[in-house]
Amino acid sequence: MSRLAFLLAMIAGALHGPALAQAQAWPQKPVRVLVGLAPGGNPDTLARMLAAKWGAAFGQQFVVENRPGAGSTIAADLAAKSAPDGYTVLISDSSVITTAPHLFKSLPYDPFRDLQAVSLAVVVPMWLVVHPSVPANSVAELVALAKSRKDAMPYASSGNGSIHHITMELFKAETGANFTHVPFKGAGQSVPAMIAGDVQLGFIGYPAAAGAIKSGKLRVLAFSMARRSNLTPEVPTVAETVAPGFDMAAPLGVFVVARTPREVVARLNRAVNAAVKSPEVVERMAGIGMEPAGTTPEQYEKLLREEYERFGGLIGRIGMRLD
Template sequence: MFFRALVVALLLVVAQAASAQAQYPSKPVRIVIPYPPGGGTDLQGRPMAQILTEKWGQNAVIDNRGGAAGMVGAEIVAKSKPDGYTVLMCASGEVALNVALYPKMAYDPEHDLTPVSLLSISPLVLVVHPSLPARNVREFIALAKKRPGEIAYASSGAGGPHHIAGEWMKLLAGINIIHVPYKGGGPQLADLIGGHVHSAFIALPVVAPHAKSAKIRVLAVTTAKRSQTLPDVPTLGESGLAGFDVAQWWGIMVPAGTPSEIVAKLNTDFVGLTRLPDIRARMATLGAEPVGSTAAQFAEVIRSDIAKYRKIVKDAKISIN
């Protein structure tokens, strides 16, 4: 009798859980963005949340939790209940690059978070001041070899993808150029245009409005494929640095242990968003190209990037204090 009652109780719990998942979402969903309002992650996430609110009949609420290079918000999600009601809209930093830079993170992206979908991707751009006698990457490398320690490159901050791209180029090309970190892309571009720094790795949306001007010279993009925004600009891989691929990307993750049915629904809904003309247009204004991957494909991107960045950080002896 006791055994029968136990079986019935267990079946009831399973049925209730299945019903809850089938009705998901049945209450508001919090989308944590681990950066302040107004950045690339936020500007992509807000219109998505508005559409999901209409689709779900439940509020998709943006919760900006900036701090510690995205790690504050990511930790909040990693330690949340795995029920699908707390979602992370992440960038590559807090789930891939930071793993290589900060060995004592409060969460493990590969074990504490579950990938849902890679939403979009954007290259960085290698640009130089027009006074520098280098019209392409090969000429830039040749010049740097003739003038070791004299040419400087700017990044938008130490430990970011721009910094990593510069250090990887140094390793692959065998050159010695000096890293000058700035606090953001605006000051970085201003000093490049002003001739205060020779070169820079800059985010695509910062560069794009000036790409055809005489104020800067665009040499290459950092991704494996050419950018749809700058289709005539070669990749660094095409320019002699085989295998070079550094990208900024954005995706959706949930706490580890989230039911697979909920992960699948979130994947379907977020991938659907990347197919919408309005969302694609918004991404384009931010220099991002829509992807909309499977969960497994996103997991492989994260795994591959972590391994790649660990090697670069180790080989280049990059240390962030």
């Protein structure tokens, strides 16, 4: 080896050695886990399940921090601007990557340049629920009722640009029903508003609404995915009732800032996938309607780019914009 080649190798080792050592030792201190919605919704539920499993696996604290607002893009921006050391993790539905760029005139982060996909953790379907005062016992009756009213029926979502917002806007476009949007900062706020009758309906994840559904405080009319849920097999899908081809769900994933060492991303990826496939987590997810996934970073990146294109076309077709 020439002297120049030897010096270059020494320099490379000096530059990358500490980073590699840091990556292999990660985590050596508490890790912040950002969630873009208020407590009570699916991302928060998932984050707390994963944080508990990761804490046990790594012997470090994983501290969930709720930073709601702007369709989860506030939390995404905090993650995108964090140090690339693995000590800030974002758990979010994929909308911060796939739909936000199509909805907002500008974002403070570039979704594909500034964030690194770690794993698609779970897929979460939604149920269409109404307040008991709404005189509709089926989704077809709801559509007919909405069309017959002069004033738009108010519906809740977990925020502007959230999957619940987009799903209802697609439902409106497919059925011609007349609803008006009332955004909240997560299901922890939207579900109590629906129970109180402040808003009359909405698409919602099962964990946040299960108690209200079982007690009769909210009435379920339809399921958001193309096939019926094993959790509620008696509930028809939107697709089989009023909108053929309707198929919507919320993919929830794990992200870190771009330029995070590959070794850290790999360790976190293994931890995500082990957690969502562990028997106790699988059992708990089955009871609240979550479907475990678990992918490689490359698989999730590919899926995100495909969904980015899909939602771009969908949002353009239904005319949504959040400038």
